[in-house]
Amino acid sequence: MIRLKGAALAGATVLLLSGLVAPAQAALPTSERAKPCDESTTGASARGGTGAERALDHRDITAAEQRAIEERTARILDRKGRPSTGVAIPTYVHVMAAQDGSGDVTDKQITRQMAVLNKTFGGGESTDASDSGFTFTLAGTDRFYNDTWHKDRSSSAYRSATRQGGADALNIWLVDFAYLGIATFPWDYEKNGATDGIRVHYDSLPGGSIANYDLGETATHEAGHWMGLFHTFQGGCNEPGDYVVDTPAMSTPTNGCPPNKDTCLDAPGLDPIFNYMDYSYDSCYNQFTPDQSTRMNQMWTAYRAPAA
Numbered sequence: 001m002i003r004l005k006g007a008a009l010a011g012a013t014v015l016l017l018s019g020l021v022a023p024a025q026a027a028l029p030t031s032e033r034a035k036p037c038d039e040s041t042t043g044a045s046a047r048g049g050t051g052a053e054r055a056l057d058h059r060d061i062t063a064a065e066q067r068a069i070e071e072r073t074a075r076i077l078d079r080k081g082r083p084s085t086g087v088a089i090p091t092y093v094h095v096m097a098a099q100d101g102s103g104d105v106t107d108k109q110i111t112r113q114m115a116v117l118n119k120t121f122g123g124g125e126s127t128d129a130s131d132s133g134f135t136f137t138l139a140g141t142d143r144f145y146n147d148t149w150h151k152d153r154s155s156s157a158y159r160s161a162t163r164q165g166g167a168d169a170l171n172i173w174l175v176d177f178a179y180l181g182i183a184t185f186p187w188d189y190e191k192n193g194a195t196d197g198i199r200v201h202y203d204s205l206p207g208g209s210i211a212n213y214d215l216g217e218t219a220t221h222e223a224g225h226w227m228g229l230f231h232t233f234q235g236g237c238n239e240p241g242d243y244v245v246d247t248p249a250m251s252t253p254t255n256g257c258p259p260n261k262d263t264c265l266d267a268p269g270l271d272p273i274f275n276y277m278d279y280s281y282d283s284c285y286n287q288f289t290p291d292q293s294t295r296m297n298q299m300w301t302a303y304r305a306p307a308a
Contacts, residue, residue, distance in 0.1 A: 059188075091114065159194065183223070228295060232275050247292065
């Protein structure tokens with residue numbers, strides 16, 4: 001998914017940049033850092049903005065593809081059996097800084113971001129929140145000083161060059177782009193494992209400077225997609241929506257934290273503006289639902305759990 005920061009972008013955005021692959025520069029002195037070059041890449045979706053101006057922060061999923069994914073998942077689960085529970089996810093953080101050091105977040109910010117992930121997936125922000133059973137363990141941090149990668153150009157190349165771990169490893173790339181975040185889905189890992197993970201604006205980490213999106217909740221939202229959740233507004237007021245029973249239907253994403261928002265008057269419940277899978281302000285977020293936790297565990301078992 002794509003979370004937009006600042007001014008909203010029009011439509012479902014695709015970025016196309018062309019050129020050559022830039023070599024990775026991991027924590028080298030400034031004098032030894034290679035100058036970056038561009039390479040062809042595409043980007044997808046982001047959280048933020050309002051109404052029709054929003055772009056998605058994941059690749060587009062049609063209703064027909066949704067149905068196919070659900071059918072495929074059911075077949076896999078029938079074969080694999082009981083969904084996973086109590087899973088610790090190794091997490092690799094890739095700091096994609098500029099050559100002048102811009103975007104080089106501190107170790108303290110990364111530690112705080114990991115704490116946010118564990119609190120949000122653990123149901124720690126509200127008595128109404130569900131504990132998903134997933135925890136996140138920092139498995140490694142690396143730093144690259146490359147202006148092209150910092151701006152999320154050559155995205156496919158830099159992710160393929162730096163990604164670590166298997167399907168069960170969350171890779172987070174911290175970049176400077178027009179979005180708040182972009183995620184891949186678990187069912188795409190088989191074909192696109194080399195670029196699997198989430199990209200997050202470095203200034204959305206705790207202590208960042210993006211107003212209303214600086215508490216680290218962008219990573220939670222994007223990790224929700226990475227775990228197999230759709231937006232709560234997926235499909236609007238129409239069934240089956242996000243394929244989660246206990247998230248009330250909503251026709252439009254939320255901007256801010258408006259009280260009593262109800263965009264599907266014929267459906268039960270107010271819009272789930274406090275849910276991590278809406279587009280609300282970070283300060284508004286406080287929960288995954290029990291059925292979202294169930295879905296994440298099912299998707300983990302189907303697409304991310306290591307072979308027994």
